[in-house]
Amino acid sequence: MSGSTIIFYMLAALTLVSGILAVTTRQIFRAAIFLLFSLIGIAGLYFWMQYDFVAAVQIVVYVGGITVLIIFSIFLTQQAGELLPKQKIGRLLYSALAAFCGFALTMVQLCQHTFKTTTEQPILPTVSNIGDRMLSVEENGFALPFEVVSILLLAAMIGCIVIALRSKPTTA
Amino acid sequence: MKNEKLLSIIQFLLLGNFIVGFFFNQTGTLFGGLFTTNALMAFEKSILSLGVYLISLLFSDWLKKSEHMPEFFILMLAALLGMFFMISSGSLLMFFLSLELSTIPVAAMANFDLEKKISSEASMKMILSSAFSSGILLFGISLIYGVTGTINFAEIPTLLDGSPLQILAFVFLFTAFAFKLSIVPFHLWTADVYEGAPMAVTSFLSVISKGSIAFILLTTLYKVFAPMQEIWYNMVMLLSIITMIVGNLFALRQQNIKRFLAFSSIAQVGFILVGLSSNSIQGTSSVVYFVLIYVFSNLAAFGVAGAIAQQTGKERIDDFRGLYQHNPFISWILALALFSLAGIPPTAGFFGKLFLITAGASKGNYLFIIVAALNLIISLYYYLRVIRAVFMDKNEHPIEKIILNPSAKLGMIICGAGIVLVGLLSCIYDYITALTV
Amino acid sequence: MQPGLYHILFISAALFFIGVFGFFTRRNLITILMSVELVLNSVNLNFIAFNKYVWPHKMDGLFFSIFVIAIAAAEAAVAIAIIINLYRSHQSIDVENAEEMKF
C-alpha cells in the first residue's frame, strides 16, 4: 500500500466520519467544527487529486468564509451549552431509509456504468490555465458565467442587507 | 413622494424594456456557445418583460408604501436577467447559474414584508427547498457530465443513449425543473411560500418564474434530451396527470385566495405539460401561447386579490362574497381572469387550453387527453365557486369600494384586454408558430 | 488497490446522502443549512473526480465546481440573513416553530 493510498483513505475517513458527526451531534458548536473538518477533508482530496487551485478556493471560501459565517450566526441565535432538540424517532427512521435507498440506487447505477476514457492530451489545472479560461470569451471560455455569478453575488448581498437591516424588531 | 416618482420612472423604463425586446430578434450565439438567441427566445423574453411591467403597475400601491422599493426592483430585475440568461443558455453551467440567479433573489424578496412572521417563514421555506433542489440538480448535472464529458447543450444529445445511469441523471436534473414549476410531488413548498410572500412576489413567482422555466424546459426536453424522448414522454405524462389531479384536489379546499391560486396554478402547470409532451412545433407554440395567456390571466387575478388585500387586509374567499356590490370593475376583471384560467370561451384561456390539448392529442394517446380534459371539468368547480362568491352570494358586510390608483387600473385593463384579445386575434398564435419553425 | 474514480464517487455519494439525511432530520435551521453545504460539497467532489479521471482534456468540471462554490456562498449568505430575521420574529430557529402555514 503506497503512501498516497494511505493518505487517501485517511482523508476519506476524515471526510465521511466528520460529515456523519456534523449531521448527528447534538451540540451545535461541535457540529460546526465537524463540518469544518469534513470540508477540510474534501480540500485534502482535491490536493490529493492535484487540483491545487480548487483546494485553495475550497479552503478560502468554505473554511475561511462560510464556516465562519455559520459560527457567527450560531453565536447570534444560540445560548452556549444548549443541546439541540431531539428529532422524532419516526422521522429519523424514514429519513435514514430514504437516504439509504437513494444512496444504494445511485451506487448501483454508478458501479454498473463503465465510464469512457479518453486518450486525448490532458490539460493541467494550473492557475494560469484556469485564469486564461476564466476570462476568455472564446469557446471553452468562462467569462459569461463569471459575470453572471458576480451579478448573483451582488443581488444576494443586497437581499441580505435589506433583510438583515430590518428597522425595528416587532412582537416579542 | 420620492417613491412615487421613482416608481413612475421605473415603470416607464420597464415598458421601454418590453418594447425594445421586439427590435432585436436575430439568431446567433455568443461566448463560444454559452449564450444563444433567436426570434422565439426574444419573444419569450418579451413575454416575461411584459409580466414584470404588469407587476410594477398592478402592485404600485404596495410598492409605493414599501420602504425598500428600489431594492425590490434590483432583485426582481436581477431575477429577470437570470431568466433571460436561462432561456438563452447554451450549457448546463449557464443554465445552473442563471437558475440560481433567478431563484436566490426571489427568496430574499419573499421576505420583503419584513414585519410579518409568515413572510420570513415563506422565505425560509423557499431558500431551503431550493437549496435542496439545486443539490439534487447539481448531482444530476455531475452525472451527465461524467457520462458525456460535456456540459454543452449542442453536444449532449449526440452523446446520450438512454443507459440507466443517464436516466438517473436525467431524473435528478428534471426534478429541478419540476421543483420550480411546482410539479407534484415536488410542489409542496409552493402554497406555503405563495401564502407568506408579499402579493407582488407571489405573482412574480407564480407567473414569471414558472413561465421562464416552461420555456427552458421546452429547449431542454426537445433539443438536449431528444434521444431520450420516449422516457421523458412517459415521465411528463405521468407527472402531468398526478399534478393536475393533486392541484385540483387541493384547490377545492382552499380558503385563502393566494393558496387557492397557488394550487390552481399547479393544475395549470399540469396542463402545460400536456402540450409540452407532444414534442412538436405545435407543442412549442401552444406552450408559449399558453404562457402568454397565463401571464395575463394569473396577473389579473393576483392584481385584484392584491388590491383587496392591500386596502382591507382580506385574503379569504369568503370575504369576497358580494364583492360585486361595490366593486363592479374589479369583479369583472377577476371574473375574466378566472374564466380564462378555467378555460371558458371566449376568453383566451379557452383557446390556450384547446391548443395544449390538441398538441397533446397529436401523439394519439387519448387516455391521457381524457384525463386532462376531465381535470379541466373538475377545475370548473372551484373557479365557479369564487365567481359565485363574488357575484351571487349575499354578504352583510361586503367589501367597501376599493380605490384603485391609476396605474393599477391600467394594469388591470391591459390584463383584461389581453385575456380577451389574445384569444380572438389568431395572428398572435400564428406569429408564435412562425417563430417556432 | 490504487484508489480511483469509483472510490471518490463512493465518498461523494455517501457524503451527498449524509447531507440529505441531515437535511431531513435536523431541527435547527442553521444545522439544516450545514447539511446543505455538505450536499453541495459532495457534488463538487464528483465534478473534480470526473474531470480528473474521465475527461482530463477539458476543464468543464473544474470550472463547474468553482462556480458551485460561489453559488453556495451566495445561497448560504441569503439563507443566514433569512434565518436571522426569522429568529428575530420567532425568537427561535427551530424549524418546528416555523410551521404556521399548512394544508
Next chain:
Amino acid sequence: MIEVIRITYYIMNEFLQIRLLQVLPIGWNFGWSLLLIPLLPFAGFLLLGLFGRKYIKNSAGIIATALLLVSTVLSIYIAYVYFFEYGKVMGMYQKFVPIQFTWLEFSQGVSIDFGVLIDPISVMMLAIVTFISLMVHIYSLAYMKGDERFPTYYAFLGLFTFSMLGLVMASNIFQMYIFWELVGVSSFLLIGYYYNKPSAVAACKKAFIVTRFADLGFLLGILILSFHAGTLDFNTLVQRLTVDGSEELHSAYTSTFLGASALTWAAILIFIGGAGKSAMFPLHVWLPDAMEGPTPVSALIHAATMVVAGVYLVARMFPIFSMSEGAMHFVTYVGIFSALFAALIACTQTDIKRVLAYSTMSQIGFMMFALGVSGSNLKNGSLNYSGLGAGYTAAMFHLFTHAIFKALLFLGAGSVIHFIHSNELKDMGGLRKYLPITNITFLIACLAISGVPPFAGFFSKEEILLAAYQHKALIYWIALITSGLTAFYMFRLYFLIFWNKGTIVHGEHHGEGGFAMMLPLVLLAVGAAFAGFIPFGNFVTADGKPMEVVFHWQFSIAPVSIALAGIFTAMWLYRKQNNKPVAIANSLNVFYKAGYNKFYIDELYLFITKKILFNLVGRPAAWFDKNVVDGMVNLTGNTTQLISEKIKEFQSGKVQQYAIYFLAGVIGLAVVFIYIWK
C-alpha cells in the same frame, strides 16, 4: 350606409384576409345579410351590456326586440330565397359556403375557419331559432317588466341568440365547437339569472358542469376525426369520410380501440357531446334543475334552441354517423330509452315546468332515435346513403314542429305562472275562466304534442313512427307507448291547470298579461296548428334530393287511437276534481259498491294507471333519476371533497417533510423509469 359597408368589406378583405366567396348568384347583399343575422343580436348584447344599465334602461327591451326582428325577417327571407329560388340546383339542394375566412391554421389543411354554411337544415334552423327567439323577446317585454336587471336580461338573450346562430351556421366543426361552448356559457348566465335564488345558482352551475363534461366527448371526437380526416371543414370532412375507398376512411376504419373503429368512436364521442346539450340519458340531470331560470328563457333554451343543438349536431354529421352501424345503434337506443324514461317521469311531476322539461327530453329522444333508425349503410353493403334518410327528414320535421309547440307550451306555462305566482300544480285549477287565450293556445299545443290530427305534431311524429316501424318492431312499439304516455301526461297537465277544481285567485285580478304576452301565444298557436302541412320531405332530406313522403292513413290509426286513449284517460281522471278514489275508499257499503257496476272497471282502471303506471313504473323511474343518476353527479363532487380532505396531511407545513417527499419522488421516478417502465 352602403358606402360604409363597402368600405368595411374592403378593409376586411384587404387587411384581415377574409375571403368572401361569391358562389351565390345573388350578389353580395345576400352574403352580408347572412352575417347580419347573428351579428345583430350580438350588437344588441354589446349595446345593452355596456350602456344598458345607465342610459337605455327602459327602452332596452324594445331595442333588442327590434334588432332581432330584423334578424328574423332576414333569415326568413333567406329561407325563402334558398328553398324557392336559388337553393335547388339540378333538383338537389346544394350546400353553399358563401363566407369563410381562416382564423387559424394548425397545419397543412387543418385549420379553424369561421364561415357560414348554407344548406337545408341550417336555413331551417336559422328561421326557427330567430323566430322563437323573437317570440321570447316580445313575450319578455311584458313578462320581465319591472325587473331590476331588465337590460341585462336582454343582453344575455342577445348573447345566447348570437351563439346559437353561430353554432347553426358553422361551416367548420371547430367553429361549431367554439360556439357550442359559447352557448353553454350564455345559457349558464340565463339559467342563473335570478342569482339571489340559491337553487338557481346551484342549477346553473350544475348545467354548466354537466354539459362541459359532455363537451369533452365532443372535443375528443373532433380530435379523432381531424386526426384521421386531416381537416375540420364540414364539407371536406363529409366528402373524405364517406367516399368508398378513400384513404381517410380506410384509416378511420382500420385503426381500432376496444373493438370499435376510430370512426365509431369519433361518432359516439361526438354524440355524447350532443347528448349533453340535448339532455339524453344519463346526461339529462341538468335539465329539470335548469327550470330555475325565467320561464321565457326556458321556452328559448329548453324548447327550441340549445336542447336541439345535439340533434342538429348529429344531423350535421349524419353522413359520417351513417358510416358506422355501431354509432347509429348507440344513437337509437339512447334516444328511445330517454324518450320512454322521461315520459314515465313526466307523469309523476307536480311542478308544471318540470313536466315540460321531461317532456322536452322525451321529444328529443324521439328525434334522436329517428336519426338513429335512418339506416346504416353498411347493412346494404353500399356506401351510398341516399334513400335511407326517412328518419332524418322525420327528425328534422319533428325538431321544427316541436320547437313551435314546445315554445308555446312554455310561454303558456309562463302566462299561468305569471298569473298564479306558483309553479306547483296543486295551486292551479279552473283557470280557463281567467285565462281564455292561454287556455286555447295551450290546448292547441297539447293536441299538437300528443299527435292528434291535423295539428303539427301529428305529421312529424307519424313520420318518426313510420321510420321506426320500417327499422325494427321493438323500437316502434316503445315509441308508440311513449307517444301514448305523452298524450296522457300533457293532458294531465292541461286539465289540472285549466279544469279540475276551482282556484281562489288572491288579490286583484290582473288579467292575462296584455298584448305583448298574448301575441306570441297566438302566433305560435297558429304555427302549432298548421306547421304540419308543410311538405317537409320536399325541402329537408339527408341527400338534398326531394323525397316523397308517402302518407298511409291506415298506419295512423294505431298512434292516433293510443293518443286519444291517453287523452281520455287523463280527462277522465283529472277533468273534475278527482274524488273517485276517495269516494270509493269512503263508501264502506260493499253492496252499494257491488251494485255500482262501473266500480270494478273503475278500480281496474285506477289500479292500472295509478298503481302500476305511477307507483310501479313512474315513481321508481323518478326515484332512480333523482337519487341514482343525479346522485352520481353529486357523489363525484362529494368524493372529491372527501379525498381532498384526506390528503391534506401531505401539505403539513414542515419543510423537511417536503424534502423527504421530494427525494422519494426522485427515487420513485428513477426506479420506475430504470427498472419498470422502459
